[in-house]
Amino acid sequence: MKQLFKFFLLLAIGIALFSRCEQDHPSIPDPDDQIPKEVVIPNDFLSGENYDRLIVEIASVQGFEPTGEALNNLKAFLESRLNKNGGIDLVAASIPSPGEAVYSLDDIKKIEQDNRKLFPDPEDKKLTAWFFFADADYAENEGDSKVLGIAYGPTSMVIFEKTIREISGDRGQPSTPVLETTVTEHEFGHILGLVNNGTKMVANHQDITHGKHCNNEDCLMYWAAEHSGPLINFLTGGKIPLLDQNCLNDLKNNGGK
Ligand SMILES: [Zn+2]
Numbered sequence: 001m002k003q004l005f006k007f008f009l010l011l012a013i014g015i016a017l018f019s020r021c022e023q024d025h026p027s028i029p030d031p032d033d034q035i036p037k038e039v040v041i042p043n044d045f046l047s048g049e050n051y052d053r054l055i056v057e058i059a060s061v062q063g064f065e066p067t068g069e070a071l072n073n074l075k076a077f078l079e080s081r082l083n084k085n086g087g088i089d090l091v092a093a094s095i096p097s098p099g100e101a102v103y104s105l106d107d108i109k110k111i112e113q114d115n116r117k118l119f120p121d122p123e124d125k126k127l128t129a130w131f132f133f134a135d136a137d138y139a140e141n142e143g144d145s146k147v148l149g150i151a152y153g154p155t156s157m158v159i160f161e162k163t164i165r166e167i168s169g170d171r172g173q174p175s176t177p178v179l180e181t182t183v184t185e186h187e188f189g190h191i192l193g194l195v196n197n198g199t200k201m202v203a204n205h206q207d208i209t210h211g212k213h214c215n216n217e218d219c220l221m222y223w224a225a226e227h228s229g230p231l232i233n234f235l236t237g238g239k240i241p242l243l244d245q246n247c248l249n250d251l252k253n254n255g256g257k
């Protein structure tokens, strides 16, 4: 239990660090970067103004696909928050293992460059997002603490599916769909600009010590201290944490539902 909590904690650290990195270095041009540089901001996801349709591309290493239950949950989560009258669709594909023992952030970006097929198309008002479900751990893990997911670009996320499976599904652990859902929704929360990560706060509820996270321990966007807490109880109880009122208010105020 305590172990699992540590993992979740590190997920949060990972996100916080990378959110900060991106803000510190917003636009370092890379001529070899094949990913289009149209600047997508959280409002593009939340409102229907620039984009009225969203396609989420899910690329998984063969054998490390997320459960259908988690994908259904993610779709419902997005539909409940985003103004996308043209619809929200998830497109899943499996790719061969890149064959790495661990993945660095550079590896992950390279995998996206080599495999991503769908990109935002402003003319067609079609927005896209990318998930990579990895078959190995994050390279920056230290000791027994492991990162479960990272939102590393305006439309880009990685989920460490192998790591998730190792800490879910057994007695005393959360179910795999519950953990997958929690991590994918949490990462997408950062893409939507939470907390103070591109979506302005209506009321101050940022846990600044822990980066771009919410100060409510019951919230999906919470960063928890390193001791047993309510978040893990939710997970083992089969309940996926929801966004609290402050986070919901921020999304609504920035064009969301
Ligand atoms: Zn986070």
Ligand SMILES: [Zn+2]
Residues within 6 Å of the ligand: 214, 215, 216, 219, 220, 221, 222, 243, 244, 245, 246, 247, 248
């Ligand atoms: Zn919150």
